[in-house]
Amino acid sequence: xxxxxxxxxxxGALALPAHAADYTIMAPAAPxxxxxxxxxxxxxxxxxxxxxxxVQVVNVxxxxxxxxxxxxxxxxxxxxNALIVGGxxxxxxxxxNQSPVTLKDVTPIARLTGEYEAIVVPASSEIQSIxxxxxxxxxxxxxxxxxxxxxxxxxxxxVGLLAKAAGVDPTKINYIAYSGGGEALAAILGSQVTAGxxxxxxxxxxxxxxxxxxxxxSSEERMEGVDAPTLxxxxxxxxxxxxxxxxxxxxxxxxxxxxxxxxxEKLAKSPTWQETLKTKNWADTYLAGDAFDAQLAxxxxxxxxxxxxxGLVK
Numbered sequence: 001x002x003x004x005x006x007x008x009x010x011x012g013a014l015a016l017p018a019h020a021a022d023y024t025i026m027a028p029a030a031p032x033x034x035x036x037x038x039x040x041x042x043x044x045x046x047x048x049x050x051x052x053x054x055v056q057v058v059n060v061x062x063x064x065x066x067x068x069x070x071x072x073x074x075x076x077x078x079x080x081n082a083l084i085v086g087g088x089x090x091x092x093x094x095x096x097n098q099s100p101v102t103l104k105d106v107t108p109i110a111r112l113t114g115e116y117e118a119i120v121v122p123a124s125s126e127i128q129s130i131x132x133x134x135x136x137x138x139x140x141x142x143x144x145x146x147x148x149x150x151x152x153x154x155x156x157x158x159v160g161l162l163a164k165a166a167g168v169d170p171t172k173i174n175y176i177a178y179s180g181g182g183e184a185l186a187a188i189l190g191s192q193v194t195a196g197x198x199x200x201x202x203x204x205x206x207x208x209x210x211x212x213x214x215x216x217x218s219s220e221e222r223m224e225g226v227d228a229p230t231l232x233x234x235x236x237x238x239x240x241x242x243x244x245x246x247x248x249x250x251x252x253x254x255x256x257x258x259x260x261x262x263x264x265e266k267l268a269k270s271p272t273w274q275e276t277l278k279t280k281n282w283a284d285t286y287l288a289g290d291a292f293d294a295q296l297a298x299x300x301x302x303x304x305x306x307x308x309x310x311g312l313v314k
Contacts, residue, residue, distance in 0.1 A: 021263065022054040025246075026084040028068020030061040034199065037280070038113065038244045039085045045272040051263050064093020064150045070101040076249035080256040083109075087244035089153040091303050096152030096312045107248040107257060108296055110264050110288035113277065114241040115199035117158040117218035118228070122191050123211050130216040130234045133195055134166045141172035147184040147193040151177040152312050154242040155197045157303065158218055160310040165236040171311035188212065199242050200226065201281050243285055245292075261288060 023046060027039035039057045046052040060068035065086055076082035084106060094102050121127045127136065137144045141163070148155030156177065160170040176193060178184035185203075188196035189211060196203070196212075200223065206212040214228040218240040222230060231238040248260045267273050268286045277284050287295060307313040 020051060020053045021081050021259070022056075023052050023081050023083055024056045024058060026068055026072050026082070027057055027059050028061070028065035028072070028084060028086065028090070029059065031059055034115070034242075034244065035065070035085045035087065038087075038246075041273075041276045041280070042083075042085070042112075042246065042267065045267050045270055045276060046263070048272045049267065049270045051266050051270075063097050063099075064153060065090040066093050066097050066099040066101070069094075069103075069106065070099070073101050073105040073250055078251040079249045080252055080260060082249045083260070084247050085244065086247060088242050088299065088303075089150060091300055092152035092154070092157060092307060093150060095300075095304055095307055103247070103296065103300070106250055107252055107260075108292060109246050109248050109257075109260055110268065111243050111245045111285050111292050111295070112268065113280075113282040114243040114285040115201055115282060116223065117154060117197055117240055117242065118200040118203050118207075119158075119162075119215045119217075119231075120188060120196045120203050120207065120212040121194065121215060122189055123213050124191060125194075125213065127195070127215070128213070130229065130231070130236075133215060134162070134236070136194070137163065137168055137173075138166060141168050142174050144195065145174045145176055145193040147176050147178060147187045147196045148198060149178065149184065151175070152307055152310075153177075154199075154240065156310065156312075157306050158197050158238070158240050160306055161238045161240060162231065162236055164306075164309060165231070165238050170306075170309045173310070204281070241283070241285070245296075264288065 025039045025042055027036040029035040043055040043057050046055050060071055072084045127133050146159050156175050159173055159175055163170045163173050184196060187193050200217055203212055207214045216231050216234055217223055217228055218238055219230050220239050246264060
């Protein structure tokens with residue numbers, strides 16, 4: 001009888017699912033920003049869907065994510081339970097900061113979300129349209145000041161691409177980088193700058209409240225529920241999306257990488273994550289594995305080209 005009970009217990013244990021990984025996710029930015037929101041949304045969805053039993057988020061801000069990724073790459077090598085959030089801003093920051101640690105030093109897993117850029121002016125501005133703003137830019141590039149995020153990030157790239165599309169020397173743009181979205185927003189609302197550029201979600205509340213005027217967005221087609229033309233529609237061939245990704249530690253085995261990929265794929269398809277995308281107004285841009293690696297290489301090459309045009313990379 002004892003042997004039967006023991007055999008039954010062993011069989012039962014073998015039938016149980018493997019213990020879910022307890023992940024620690026690094027957000028290489030201060031609390032409250034896009035990467036932090038992404039990390040904490042991942043934390044919630046992984047736990048609520050039972051994909052991971054316990055998920056911790058740590059913040060390591062500075063230099064467009066390059067401080068965080070350097071720490072992550074050196075301290076988490078071979079750790080299958082460590083994840084880091086990043087994105088397009090990090091691609092530019094690595095190039096402009098000449099960071100010795102790059103995305104080649106981690107294990108990219110998947111692109112998760114995307115947000116399009118929006119160009120705004122304060123409601124009190126005389127500028128009523130994107131064409132009027134571009135005319136002012138053509139007349140005197142230095143007289144038009146732009147508030148946005150870190151130098152070399154998506155916001156800066158958006159202004160550089162617009163200048164290039166309008167026939168203006170991108171190295172002449174007067175771009176003022178702010179470390180936080182709140183500081184940039186205060187500068188725009190206070191008319192300390194001509195215009196502002198950031199992800200649409202950063203400006204949505206002020207646009208709806210009527211304190212900011214939305215001139216254009218950087219999507220391929222008009223955004224649903226957003227009353228503004230695309231840059232392309234306005235005659236400027238610029239389409240740009242600020243995407244966000246998740247990566248794992250360097251030095252993982254094929255089996256460890258496959259396990260992380262499987263967990264992130266479950267997350268991406270889960271009801272909790274899909275509801276998060278709707279709530280946050282994030283586009284579902286899920287792309288994983290080899291396909292993401294190939295797209296990432298293209299994005300890095302294209303970013304290097306525009307940053308050279310702007311004069312931030314030699």
